[in-house]
Amino acid sequence: MGELFTFFGVISENHTYLFMSHMLLTALIVIMLAKMATKSLKVVPGGTQNLMEAYLQGVVAMGSDVMGREKAMRYLPLVATLGLFIGIANLIGVIPGFEAPSAFLDFTLALALIVFIYYNFEGIRRNGVVEYFKHFMGPVWWLAWLMFPIEIVSHISRIVSLSFRLFGNVKGDDMFLMVMLMLAPWLLPMIPFALLSFMALLQAFIFMMLTYVYLGGAVTLHEESL
Structure with missing residues (x-):
């Protein structure tokens, strides 16, 4: 978004440069948080370790409601990493002088493709292969010719849904923040800042929940058929 001032934009306004610089900054923050949480593990956690353990327990609880605790633990590394990465990426955009990497469609589309393929x-x-694609044909065999293409389109549409939902919401938040900063003094937008921070975390939560839902639907076919 060229109208919005960014510190990285002082060097260049190139779309790819702005996207990559903010994405790498996000990755650096996530790695630093992980290092801080694990550098001196304690039985009684404190500081960053306590925060990260609470976060991981919350992610497991979320997944347990969808697919059970055992499967939720199995996919915890993927979902928790996605949530942390997206959450930090969204929150960066709330800070004046930075732009959320998730406000770039390149970012959200890449994450959606990762979830879809995985x-x-x-x-x-x-x-x-046979059992997995068999469930695309629906429960009634004589409607398989109709259900199969519908299911294929439905699954492919998840890429659009995941990517554009996150991109659209974060892009809209960035534009709202830009307008607030142009119209109001620095102290006045505190309530919008709090609201945008909440929305940033909410979007990460939705992405994690949908990832668990899609994984749960894909790996529990044999249980559904029992």
């Missing part, structure tokens, strides 16, 4: 891979790996 949950289909897991579904095939755990159920077999």
